[in-house]
Amino acid sequence: GENVEQHPSTLSVQEGDSAVIKCTYSDSASNYFPWYKQELGKRPQLIIDIRSNVGEKKDQRIAVTLNKTAKHFSLHITETQPEDSAVYFCAASNAGGTSYGKLTFGQGTILTVHP
Amino acid sequence: GAVVSQHPSWVICKSGTSVKIECRSLDFQATTMFWYRQFPKQSLMLMATSNEGSKATYEQGVEKDKFLINHASLTLSTLTVTSAHPEDSSFYICSAKRWGEGTDTQYFGPGTRLTVL
Numbered sequence: 665g666e667n668v669e670q671h672p673s674t675l676s677v678q679e680g681d682s683a684v685i686k687c688t689y690s691d692s693a694s695n696y697f698p699w700y701k702q703e704l705g706k707r708p709q710l711i712i713d714i715r716s717n718v719g720e721k722k723d724q725r726i727a728v729t730l731n732k733t734a735k736h737f738s739l740h741i742t743e744t745q746p747e748d749s750a751v752y753f754c755a756a757s758n759a760g761g762t763s764y765g766k767l768t769f770g771q772g773t774i775l776t777v778h779p
Numbered sequence: 780g781a782v783v784s785q786h787p788s789w790v791i792c793k794s795g796t797s798v799k800i801e802c803r804s805l806d807f808q809a810t811t812m813f814w815y816r817q818f819p820k821q822s823l824m825l826m827a828t829s830n831e832g833s834k835a836t837y838e839q840g841v842e843k844d845k846f847l848i849n850h851a852s853l854t855l856s857t858l859t860v861t862s863a864h865p866e867d868s869s870f871y872i873c874s875a876k877r878w879g880e881g882t883d884t885q886y887f888g889p890g891t892r893l894t895v896l
Contacts (some may be wrong), residue, residue, distance in 0.1 A: 665839075683842070690887070696883040698883075698885075705870075705890070707872060707887040707888060707889045707890055707891070708804075708872070708887050709886075709887075710884065713884070715883075728869065741787050753822060753823065757883065758794045759883040763813070764787070764811045764830065764876070765876060765883050765885070766825055766828050767813070767823075767825065767874075767885060768825070768882060769822045769824075770822065771822050772821075772822050774851075
């Protein structure tokens with residue numbers, strides 16, 4: 665099955681700095697890569713996603729890059745703000761396969777943005 | 780649109796009792812629902828995939844006789860934790876894929892905090 669590794673486990677930055685979180689996946693059939701933000705005790709919120717036919721996607725301060733050959737993808741947050749502080753999870757799935765697009769999550773990154 | 784609810788939001792029960800958690804898609808039909816478990820400071824671990832009208836598909840290591848899943852309609856899936864024990868205490872989250880949307884997006888419920896005494 666799929667295995668997703670996420671690094672770093674914790675990340676501390678100053679407000680205004682950039683933050684980068686990286687994930688690798690093992691199953692070359694995976695073709696959908698979402699990123700979620702989760703605050704304590706809350707549901708995961710989709711912040712951006714990318715599909716395997718695209719190498720990069722950007723939404724305001726958030727961007728995701730995908731390298732299919734190397735099987736890794738990264739989340740980039742620019743101009744970080746204290747409200748960006750949360751746990752971030754990457755995930756991978758084979759959206760068109762027989763597994764109904766089940767997600768395999770990375771271990772999570774605790775991002776802390778200091779004012 | 781695409782709202783998923785869970786009930787209850789939290790539950791405390793005694794060891795040995797059974798607890799049922801409901802997951803509803805409020806404004807869309809969901810052909811597939813997923814159940815996850817999240818222990819404190821850990822990631823989401825998929826427990827099972829639930830398709831309407833079919834038996835659930837459980838992930839390796841998840842006891843199907845202990846975690847009963849029923850997906851009787853396109854808007855409701857239930858997870859019953861049978862004979863719950865303290866080690867079953869966790870945050871249980873469901874997600875749903877919208878039928879006919881043709882995308883990969885999963886919409887997550889708010890989660891249910893289960894505490895077994």
